[in-house]
Amino acid sequence: MIRINNINFNTDMVKTTENVKKYSEINTVFGAENSSNIDDEKGLSVEQEKVSPKGSSSPQHLKNAPSPIITIAGEKKLAAIVVDTKTNLLYTYDDKGNAKTVYSVATGKKYTPTRKGIKMITNVEAYPYKTAYGTKRKKNPNDYGPNVIIIENINPETGKIYGRNGQFIHGNNNPKSLGTYASLGCIRMDNEVIKKIAKEAVKNSYVLIQ
Known part of the structure; x- marks a missing residue:
């Protein structure tokens, strides 16, 4: 010391x-x-950055994209579109199963939910839906926007179509509803976006709703 x-x-x-x-x-x-x-x-x-109804191809928004792989009559197939009703998001995929773009959409309300399952695109209709005789879209075409993508139910065991349930992918007359549960079961999209999706839609391609 x-x-x-x-x-x-x-x-x-x-x-x-x-x-x-x-x-x-x-x-x-x-x-x-x-x-x-x-x-x-x-x-x-x-x-927490929200996906826009106009769409996003950001890796951050696509990293949780659901798998587009489906099984039809025992064979593995790829869905061109997957709708996630839990998040109100619609994803598009390329022919290799890679997610391309995600869009915020509106799906069915609690008591009129969007029905899940494998669907097939069978037709694309355009405003004002003059040939859709006896339908709501012919009577009130503005409610459906510029295009309606007709999807029909597929039996995954056989691959056969077994009819429509009246729930399609189409435009909207209320942009504020996008991203919410607002429809009677249909999948509503931004009106400019549905034009693009309708042009890209391939007849007999698959849509997975989950």
């Missing part, structure tokens, strides 16, 4: 070291908290 001018160097050095350590720990904790908050904020901004 060395004493100079009545100062105990051992004691003072220990105290100084302890203070530096505490200060360092405080800075470390504070810095970690700030870093965590920044990371969280960044994460939230990415994860």
Whole structure:
């Protein structure tokens, strides 16, 4: 022990070291908290960014795309469109099963839900639906937007069509409804988007609703 001018160097050095350590720990904790908050904020901004009805091809929005693989009559097939009713999102896929674009859509209300299953595109109709005799879309064409993609039910065991349930993919007359449960079972899309989807639609291709 060395004493100079009545100062105990051992004691003072220990105290100084302890203070530096505490200060360092405080800075470390504070810095970690700030870093965590920044990371969280960044994460939230990415994860909670809503998909637009106009569509997104962002990897962040496509990373959770559902699988388009379906089984028809014992054979593996790829759906061209998958609708996720839990998130009100519609995904389109290329012929290799890669997700291309995701869109925010409206699906069926609680008591008129969009029915799940494998469907087949059998026709594409255009406004004002003059040939759709005796249908709601002929009587009230504005409710359906510029196009209606007709989808019919498929029996996955046989691959055969067994009829329509009146639930199709079409445009809308209420843009605010997109992203919500608002329809009588149909899948509503942005009116400009449905034009694009209708042009890309291939007859006899599959749609998976889950």
